[in-house]
Amino acid sequence: MSKQVGQSKTRVDAFDKATGRAKYTDDLCGKETLVTRIIHSTVAHGLVTSIDTEEAAKVPGVVKILTCFDVPNYPFATAGHPWSLDPGHQDVADRLLLNRHVRYYGDDVAVVIAEDEVAAAQAARLVKVCYEEYPFVLDVQKAMEPGAPQIQENYPGNVLAHSQYRYGNYEEAIQEPGLIKVEGWYDTPTVQHCHIENHLCVAHMEAGRIVVVSSTQIPHIVRRICGQALGIPWGKVRLIKPYIGGGFGNKQDALYEPLCAWLTTQVGGRAVKIDCSREETFVSNRVRHAIRTHIISWVRPDGTFAARKVEAFSNQGAYASHGHGVNAKGVNAFPQLYPCPNVEGDAYTVYTNRPSAGAMRGYGIPQAMWAGESHIDDVAKALGRDPVEYRRQIVMPVGYKDGFSKNENYFDTFNQIMDKGMKAIGYEEKRKAYASQTGPVRRGIGMALFWYNTAVWPISVETSSCRMVLNQDGSIQVQTGETEIGQGCDTAYAQMAADAVGILFENVHMVSTQDTDITPFGTGAYASRQTYIGGFSIRQTGQILKERILNYAVELTRQTRANLDLIDGKIVRISDGRELMDLGELATTALYSTTNSQHITAESTYQIKNNAYSFGCTFAEVEVDIPMCKVKLLNIVNVHDCGTLINPQLAEAQVHGGMSMGIGYGLSEELKFDEKTGKPLNNNLLDYKLSTFMDHPHLEAEFVENAEPTSPYGTKALGEPPACSPAPAIRNAVLQATGVGIDEAPLSPHRLFAAFQAAGLL
């Protein structure tokens, strides 16, 4: 039997996407669709006292202007988490469709609906909004100070949540004589996902229901949130997700779908579109949490830890969105990577008057690795140890088991990935060659590790459903609730389905669009879960379908069931391997038989109660031009153990994308705000320095394939992991080059200028 899993199959959507034939949300909007302009707050914090729409309404082509005084009063939560049956674990409902109490510069206060974009833009400029201004706060720790502006009503001190753990006895452990104390504060910036397709959605009414087509990662979840925000039964909303141009977590949130769903109800059910500009996407969608982390390690001269402490302050921005889940994930990762008997951890998530932070590729781990892996290099430096050799001593050992998730480190992965990375980049020679340099231009090499959970069990439900339908020619349609968002899951799923059923890859037709009216339930693309989670329901459903096919074959072939198999689309007699019948012949017979007609289909749900550690590392080599305050990335290598590769070429592409994101995070990306007004300063792709091809060296992706024992296909997380370790690896390379450890990302020329001046290099 030819195995489809493990081959670099061409993407099932490659031709349609490359030729422009693939339909995205905007392609599905009819000519009659009304357009909108959202009026955003021009103060960082305040109360809308009045909105004058008189002049704006006179602009020809304007259909209706709706404001924060018009919206229904159903506070709703936007996070793209599966619904929790436990009210204590449900997301915080802290916003309305349009808000009178505006909490960040860019909050939504009104909407112009018009026949065309020019009319909408002209009218939007004429809408006059009056505010009573409140004091505002942008910094996470300043927001916690007594007397700081209160941003949300029920959260004193603006603390959305605080969680902690205490293992062993930290205070007692630090009394041990001879300990070396290493302490640091590590900062990460507010960044944005910058997917190529901005979020947009279009809604109209049909048969008394609201149909929303949206650029989202999570159609079934967004349907639920639309129902909640409008106060209508969830079945009254139909959510359709066509192809989308990336999401990276921004679209793992209800963005403008609830507002759009409501707008169509206000114009008699006509189609209304909300199409975010890039400027709006930066500010009024979601961003990555800026997290400030404080770490203290008490180290023995032999390198072992006596005690460690971590505190992390996460800048939530104006609304809860994914809230504390992000910072908690990062802080909870801390005790596992470098185990220590005495550890204290505190995670704070704090409202500020910045844009709302939500999910973004890595979900707290890039921030945690920036802090944790920068810190480990600081410890190695304090001990005079090589960073790789030191990590080998202290990293999570083989056999380590997490009590909560039951994840286990089954293999000697960390040493394997470090060996592979060192070899690929030439670590030992270069580390030695760059050991003592002088002069204005110096080189350095550095690295960082990470670990990542696959999926969300046991924090939330993990479930996946799949449907397979057999066609007359022996091909099948496959549907899942899990979504293709550019990462290639449709292709991986087609490979899995082919193997599960026993047919060729070419005979699997993926139904890429999710439509909540017809697609089986699934929660969507997030948490690097889909290949792992989807694998369970695809394997199970494939086996059910295969069983039904072979049961039908028993009568046609007059063989026992036990003597039949389905291999590459042929009914095969096991005893002698003879091909008895083509699957197409069987399927046609099954549909048109005058005596035993059957439509052979299968559908099943699999609930997953497992999770898996995904591991990897980055090695980076840099050249630092000290007088010019510039870092040039010369070489970068990511090595991952995400189990067995389903499609090696797609896996490599996934790693390249994550590395690119990590390079920007380490070197150039940062959303900036005016301290005096709270206004975002660089919410466009010119002033926000997303790294370009010209800023990338060759991106080297390597793999160690230790098959994950809990997965039917041996796979585990790869979606987010590649973005977790590049930034601290670059930081650590600059540390070797210059002796200067820069603890605030990104390593922009401005920051290098200040750091090199302070270090006496300039």
Added chain:
Amino acid sequence: MYDMKAFYEAESVQDAIRLRLEHPEAQIIAGGTDVLVQMREGKRAGKELISIYGIDSMRGISLDSEENIRIGSLTSFSHITKDPIIQKYINVLGEAVDMVGGPQIRNAGTIGGNTCNGVTSADSASTLMAWDAIVELTGKDGVRLVPIQEFYLSAGKVDLRPDEIQTAILIPKASYENCFGHYIKYAMRNAMDIATTGCSVNVVLSGDKKTIVRARIAYGVAGPVPMRAPSAEAAANGKSVSQETVEAFAGAVLQDIHPRDSWRASKAFREHIAVEMAKRCLIESCKLAGGVIA
């Protein structure tokens, strides 16, 4: 969908002058890489546009009877970079405009637009300043020639009269003869960016390559308009090709430039980089001219 009131297409330079006089409020548009961006942002929303993009006589690079280089204002950045006359006599200009935006922008954007929008960060501007370019303006009464230093009036404002369009940029033979130059664009990334500051230097060396006969230096984003640094030039003119001259030249830059503090970069940072760029540009220019830094 752009919010434009009207769009007039000029068929010739004379036609463009007529349209300008008929529609005094209208904005001239060439490649559109700046005007359309501003229009989208609402800054020029509702305006009339006069397109000069179809006037082919304004495209291309040639040598006139006196061997001055004539660059038609509609010549795109990518054509300038690949032009043999530019490569032979003023290669640094081709290199400078090859750092504008990305390939698509360089195919659409024109050197006329780059200078007429009057911004200090334009990648062509500091090199044109440093090479004493002459701007050719054509109006109802004929052609007017203006040195580029006088063409820039203030931020965003150039000496373009209501009946005029810019038809060419000239580099006099006396300016480019035996002259070698280097440009550094300092930006926050290697493509799709606007200069944080830009520096263009060129030199003429003595026959024995030991003395700097003439040094010229100009900056973008060191003040509201592109500017020369006369103190730096004075510190190098007639001096030996040496590290000492390089230091004196670069140090003198701070007497001339006035970068400002903004969220994009601090004054201190810009000044620091400006000095470093002056050093590197002078060293590279001397090398290109055949000199050896003693």
